[in-house]
Every structure is written in C-alpha cells, then in structure tokens.
Amino acid sequence: AFGRSVAKLAVAQVCEATGFHALQQSAVETLADIALRYLGDLGKAAHSYANLSGRTQCNALDVILGIEDLGSGLAGAAETSRCVANSAALRDVMRYVEYAEEIPFARPVPHFPVFKKRAPTPSFAQLGETPPHPHIPSWLPAFPDPHTYCHTPVWNERKSDPRLDKLEQARQRRKAERSLVSLHLRLSGRGAVVKAHGSKGKGKRPAAHHPFLAPPLSAGEKEVTLVTPFRGTTELHAQNQDSHGPAALPSVLEAFAPALEAVKKGFEVVDSGSRPLKEKQQTFIAETKDRMPVSLTFDWGQKTRAKALAAKRCLAQPVSPPSNKRARGNASSWKEEEKDEKSKRAEQILAQAMEESEE
C-alpha cells in the first residue's frame, strides 16, 4: 500500500512534466497500477533471461532484453543476430534520458518494507526460573506472570500515618474553603454590597474598607482611574488570608498578587461611588459596562434606599436606552431583586465558609 501510494506520486509527477494541469484520481491510480506491473514484468523478464544464461543475478544486458520484450515494438523488433548493446530499445531509453528533463522524486522515501524487530520472549533459562513441570525443558520461553491471567490479591504497601492523613485532609479542606471564599467574594463584590460582616464581630472585614460605608468624598478629592476589569473585594480576601495565620499558603497570595494590585487601584474608583449623583454620572460612564448595578440588601431608612435607587437609575441609564422612565424603574428594581437573591446566596455560602474556617 505504501509502495502504491509512492508510485502514484511518481506517476503524477511524470504526468505533470508531460503537460497536464490536473489529473483524475482514478486515472492516476490506474496508471500507477500499470507502472508497478511494468516494473514487475520487466524484473521477471530480466530474471528469466539471466536464468537462461545460467546466472542468478541479473545483468544490464538482461534488463535491455527485458525492455525489448515489453517494448511497444515501434522501434523495430529484436533480432537474434543483432548486438544487444546496439538495440533500438536501448537507444530509445538513452535518448529519453538525454532529452527529458530530470524530475527527482518529490519526497525522500525510506527504505521499505520496514521490518519491525520483535524481542523474543525470554526462555526459562534466561529468566533464571525453573520450569514448573519436569517435562518442560528450560530453553523454552517462560510462562507469563500469573497476575496476567489470574486474580491475585493486591495490598497497599505504603505506610499510612493516620496523623499525617488528618493533617493533609485538613489542609486540603482549608485550601478548598479559601478558594470558595475568594470566588464568592469576587461574585458578591461585583456590584452587590456585602452585608456588614462587622456586625458578626469577627473582625475580619473592618468597615472602614467598605466602599459604600465609607464617608463620602468631596468633589475632586480623589483621582479617578479608568476601568479596572477586576472588581471585587480581593483586598478583603487578602486580609482573610492573613488572618488564617500560619496556615496561609504563600502560593495563593502570590497567585492573587496581580489581582490585588488591580483592586488597590480600583478601590479608589469604588470609593468615588459614594459621591453625589452628578459626579457619579461622570465617573461611572466608563465603568457601567463592567459594573453590575448596585443593590442594597439591608433594611435601612428610606433615604438611603432612595439614594440607592437614584444611583441605580443613573447607572442603568447608559446601559438601557432612556426610552421610558417607568421601564427604567422596573428594570432597575428587577435587577435589584436579582442582585438581592444572588448576593443573599453568596452571603449564605460565605457565612458557612466563615464558620467552617473558624473551627
């Protein structure tokens, strides 16, 4: 099959040199088949001429006679009295070599057929085993191992230390919790306000860093940076990390280092969220695309709620076209509800994680 495909390639090259622009697949296959048969027949004819002369190895003259045999007869039939070297067929071939341009084969062809060397099965004597039964000589190949055809019992050879196992388990659990916490912080920090966990009194998240609980800045107090794609309270997360103490793996901190830097920049932007409406409009235009609408989940007074709704409205403005005031209000309230559920869920999971980590 490999030889056939190589022959197809060679034949296609010859046809291309003859002047064809394209070839039909079936035509190429047929022609390759013919070429291979010609090769075989020529070899057979040459070999039989050699045998006729009492030789086993073929000669150039044998080949020439073979060519004459297989020739089309256009150059004149071979005559027994003529010298072989003077044959017309040979002259034809020589003429062809001279005038036709040389077309080397397109790709290197490895020597084939390739024989795969197989390592023979070692004998009993080579393995150093004694054959199980006396009628089996030792120079025969050995039997396969019993576990390849019988069910043999398997036991764990590793020594298990229960204390180390527990430590390892605890470490893995802590790692999982940490990643879960960071994930939910990220989710909740996107737009929803995380419930003031300062009320829980764990001291892990001081209220001063809370963007919406911080005192409002006056206009122009802080510089606003442009869009920071990573929003979230990873700074809080970092604090969580530290609070874990010696168990905190440095690799996680390192992993979040770039994110931490981004958030540190971003917190300046987040702080500006507590500014009055006008400035919000100016500052938030760049971020609304990234930022999810803000939703306040705790039951405060009307004032704060109104303030939040107003903030959302101005946020929702660039997002949805200002077609209908009512629609806007609806949309914002719906988004708020959605955010409420999401953030509630996030808080629940967060609370669970906190409790677990406290143990």
Add this chain to the structure above:
Amino acid sequence: MAEQQQQQQQQVPLTGEQLQQVHNDGALIDFLSSLLDYTPTIPDELAEHYLSRSGFQCPDIRVTRLVSVAAQKFIGEIASDALQYCKIRQAAAVKDKKGHQQGKDKHLVLTAEDLAAALREYGVNIHQQEYFADSPIAGTAPSQKTGD
C-alpha cells in the same frame, strides 16, 4: 549472446563489425555511468521493492536505475498519448462551441477516458463503468401491474 561475442573479441583480432560492438559496449558503459547523475522519478527504493518481489536481484544500482528509467519512459509515453487525445477532444469541443468555451480549454486534465484510449494502443483494455445500477431493470419503463 553478448558474452559469446565478447569472448570472440578476446581471441580473434577485431573485425569491423566487432569494432562496432565494442563501440556500442562503450556507449552502454557510458550510459550506465551517466545514469548515476540522472535521478529517475521513480525512487530507487520503490523499484527495488517491486523488482525483488518478481525475483530480480542485482547489487548494481545502475541496473536498477536503468529499470526505473525504462518504466518512467513507458509512463511518459502513455501520458503524452493521453495528452494528445485530450487535445483532440478539446479541439473537437472548440469546433462546436467557440468563444466562451475556449477560455476553459487550456485546462488539461487527464481523464480515465483519455487514458483508456491511450492504453488501447498498447494492448491494455480498460473498461470503466459509466454508471452503476442496482438491478438489471433499473431505468427501464415500469411494467404494468396486474390486479392482485
């Protein structure tokens, strides 16, 4: 046959005819050495594989090259005959419809039909089915059904 002539050469002083033979042998030897420069399109490994399958055995690479060159010449002849058939067909098509058809004609394609026509001259008869049908009566008018 050639060996006998060579033996005669050694024993008897050369005649005119034998001189020609020596010259031809020399030409053959030169040709064989020139084959070392010429790389035939059919790779040596392929030729060796199929020659060994048919019993041909020769340690001399030039003889193998001679074989592959002969095969290449053979294929080249068939290809050129097929090319001529193709050109005849195109010329016939151009005669019927001129103008638009001429633009397409320069695209020469080796088709199985042209190849079959070319091979017929060499005594190789190739017949390819034009279409395949699943039953002998396919394509014929349906016979009238009798009431069952």
